[in-house]
Amino acid sequence: MQKKTYKIKAWGCAMNLSDSERIKAVMRAADFKENNIQPDVVILVACSIRQSAIDRLWWQIQINSQKPIDNRQGILKRPLIVLTGCVLETDKKKFEKLVDILIDIKKIEKLPVIINKKSEGVKIIKQLSNSATDYNYFHVSPVRDSKFSALVPIMTGCNNYCSYCAVPYTRGREYSRPAQKIIKEVENLVKNGYKEIILLGQNVNSYNGRLDSKSKIPDTKQIQNFKFKFQNDVITFSDLLRSLNALNGDFWIRFFTSHPKDLSDELIKTMKECDKVCKYINLPVQAGDNATLKKMNRKYSIQHYKKLIGKLRKSMPNIAISTDIIVGFPEETNKQFENSAKLFRDVKYDMAYIAQFSMRPGTAATKLKDNVRKEEKKHREKILTEILKKTAWQNNKKYIGKLAKILVEKKIKNGKYFGKTESYKHVMFNGKKNLIGKFIMVKISGMVSFGLKGKIINT
Ligand code: SF4
Structure with a gap:
């Protein structure tokens, strides 16, 4: 039997991209195959930050509603449309008539079962979250798009209610993942050659990790040597950075994003003192x-x-x-x-x-x-x-004339590569061999709009 196929289209922030990596893992585990040309299922991961993002989502729904696909038995039908991600209540009401499945991102593990039920002819299926603390989807190990740069959510949701922002309504109240799970995940990533760990949260500065009694503290000397106690202690973002910084390996730690009201002196000190935390x-x-x-x-x-x-x-x-x-x-x-x-x-x-x-x-x-x-x-x-x-x-x-360590991200064309410094400066340079995912040293030789040009010193 041919496998069912799917495509994911995500808008918005890195958190949505990270969620998409978890959706991929769920679909793959259920034996669905990715197909961006003619999928049986289109999964739309919405962003509500601006009306323009919602307008683009509306267009995608229209396009896919009218796109007939051959279901391999010669019958033309359109793909099943799934809507998840950040969707405001008012938009949910508008879109639920237009899509086949509306599912809360926290319930994404149920998606394959729901798709199969829907394929059997069950009418509209809504799977909205019942509980604001139902964050089980973080247990899903993501299928990562990159082999060297990893998105690692450490918290989600927000308690700040900035008057223009949809996040507290779409993602709910703040939830911080247990620190040991994050540390273990990062430890494995680094062991598997990841060079850049990007910690994600709507407001990472208010990370407030507690112990998860079910998971063990990673058995690494570096972490056991740490001064702060994990047992029963609340772990701050600063503590988390210090414990990740103590892991062995040549890698960078980045984080997005910070609220000025929660940026403490302690965190500034931690950034300064931790050599792996990007400046x-x-x-x-x-x-x-x-x-x-x-x-x-x-x-x-x-x-x-x-x-x-x-x-x-x-x-x-x-x-x-x-x-x-x-x-x-x-x-x-x-x-x-x-x-x-x-x-x-x-x-x-x-x-x-x-x-x-x-x-x-x-x-x-x-x-x-x-x-x-x-x-x-x-x-x-x-x-x-x-x-x-x-x-x-x-x-x-x-930067001109100075040496800079960069992480090479991609090859453009004609032997040109693109990478970033720890200070997030884009650097273009010429290279002969495959350098993607490697740290290299370059000498900065010039500038382009918002970026730099460099020459390789060694590889
Ligand atoms: S802190 Fe950020 S995510 Fe939270 S409400 Fe304000 S803008 Fe939105």
Whole structure:
């Protein structure tokens, strides 16, 4: 009998990509085969961060609803459409009429059984989560897309309720995975040659790991030698970083993403002292104006944020800093936007992810007036991008003539490779042999827009 086939289409953040790797594992274990051309099942992993992502999801549903596939018996039918990932309640109601299966990501292990039932003609099947703490899907070992860079969720959900954000409604309250499970997973990854461990969470700074009485502490000398007690102790993000840093092997640790209100002095000290922790941080500011930050429910001031930047740079002079920022938040005046532009000039970011505000149903921001015109939002985005181009260029200049260790990520064409420094700088260089997934040394010889050019020193 021919195997049933599936395709996954995911939008949004690294957490969604990581979830997709777990979905792949579930499907593979149930004997489904990946087929991106003519699948029997299309699994859509949604992102609700912006309306544009939801619009793209809607289009995918339309395209797949009208796409007839040959079911190998000469009968044309469309693929089964599964919707999972981050979906707001209001969107769930809209989409449940359009898709065949709507399943909470936490229940993904049940998907193959549900697909088979649905293929037998069972009508609409909804599998929404009953419990906010039902996070069993983390037990699934992912089928990783990369052989050298691993996404490792350490927590999910969020308690912060920033007024523009859908995450607390789609992913629920914060849940931290038990520390030993994370350490064991990373230990295995490193043993299997992984060079980059990317710890994921909506707010990794509030990681709050406890012991899982069922799992054993990994039996490695390094961890047993650790000063802090695992038994009955709450393990902070700092503790977790230190315990991962103590594992043997040549690898980097990165993390995404941090909330400025939870970035402690202890964490800055840990970043400085742990040689495997990359000297790079994404610290989303979201707005450069205190009144706007208040409306966003961010719970810090620009003065506090700038103090953090100062501490990070004092402690790690070569650290690279990126941010996320929203332009055109409801009622944001020109003057308030000017404060964001000023912040960009003052902080001199290496990179920034600039988003035009888009209202998400059910969030607190819906009580405000989305009164900044689309054209004005575009204009504000352009202004910040221009400042960023200049500051990133100035920051990148400092690398010229210096040696940098990079992790090679992919081959482009004509013998050109692409890799990243620990400070998350993109580097292009020429290479002859296969270098993908290896650490190499390059001498930085030039710059391209937002990136660097280099020459190999050794391989
Ligand atoms: S911290 Fe704010 S922006 Fe980040 S996931 Fe939580 S609610 Fe959303």
